[in-house]
Amino acid sequence: MKIAVISCIHGNYEALNEVLLDIDRHQVEQIYCLGDLVGYGPYPNAVVEMIRSLDIPTCQGCWDEDVVEGLNACECSYPSLLAEKRGRLAHEWTNQEIHPETRSFLAQLPLSLRDGNLCFVHGSPHSQHEYMLPDMHAFTAMERVLATGADTLFCGHTHIPYVRQLESGQLQVRVSSGQSSQRPNQQTSNFSAPLKRIVNAGSVGEPRHGRTNATYVLYDAETEQVTLREVEYDYQKTCAAIVEKGLPSIFAWRLARGLEFAERADDPTHVCER
């Protein structure tokens, strides 16, 4: 069985359409979506409508949460100050643009989805706002996968796709407990972690891997093979709509380059503890 995993559409209807056509060409049986349906882009309602009409199981992204819950007072939802300032403008615009049905659809999205030994989340299993970058400490990454009980963890949120394999993990621990240090009850044990994988699905509507193409992933459940896909679409159409609709033009600029500098997180693993 083949599945497709898409993430971070961000109101980019053109890109979503083109990715769905590409998925059609690959005999995919199931599509999963990792959230961030809205934010940055010009067509939040149309994107949500499309996902709903196709019945694509979707988990809630950081933008979906913020639009529903209202922007939290904690600035750490954003990776940097610049990203925060822009994000606020986009948030306000999106908040005014979306229909009540769109809002209630986003509100009921689950934080994670499960399919056999696969788990799907937006940021990390601990938070929609945590960035699991490819250079995250390997044991921290392993903890994130183990926290789900799955073998392969699909995530998004960083907008740059990757596959990370974690193997031969082992830890040796010694635990002493008991009331008195004179007669400690001491135990040494070895722990080994099974092979795990993290698959980042990239971004359909706001790619940041250095090119303008939309990205998503295909997964073959039989062979366990992951394919990172890059799909061309008419990004200029989306750029024009961004400007026309009065969104900050920086979103058009970066869409036309597939890059974002401001969102290189100051502290990517920081998770807000509100």
Added chain:
Amino acid sequence: MVIWAILSGIEGNLAAYEAVLADIKRQRQPVEELYILGDIIAATPASANVIQRIRSPRDHEPEPQVCRGWWEEQLLILHGSGRTGEPTELIEYYGAEQVKALWDAIPRSTVNWIQSLDFGFFELDCLLIHGSTVSVSDELTPNTPPIQMLDRLMRMDANYLFCGRSGLTFQYEIQQGSITSSVTTLDHTAPPQATLVKPRQVIGVGNVGRIPGQATYTLYNPYANQVEFRTVRYGPRKGFQSI
């Protein structure tokens, strides 16, 4: 030689705290720093006396450094300044009546002081905190899986994490570890890379006030990295005060 005394969970039990202070005074190596990792209060009016005692150390007693615990967090939630809006955990663990009991037990005049408490301390390579880097409610025990322990240590990049949520005394050493990782992006495949883990520890510092007549706490020498757990027995019927 520097010795730290690290304790947690006085829970409004002044007699227990006094017994621990007396034990600290008896140490051959003088204790220079006193860390109290939260839960100084509980839903009991005696908590006010403990706060009073902590805030006014006597001559030759180390100035206690106190951080926020689970009970303090519950109180702040009731006063609208916790990290969540509802005292869900308080009701779940102790029942709805405890909400009023806690509210009544702690004088309004001390709430500001409680609110000013730090979430934890980072001293040398040691993190001292009530629960963990995740929250005051995060309970680390001798049975916590190693990878979770390592995660809690690495979140703040601490070599030693002292915590008090479980109330247990334990020393959990991650002696060594390794893992291999390989990353493939659209543009290239990096060869597998091994990551080694350096030794780190989580130390449960015990609990002072929960069990009547018996308090546990921890002495630590940060230069020799030596941990000693102390058990102090106190109360009118005991023939001795310490073992």
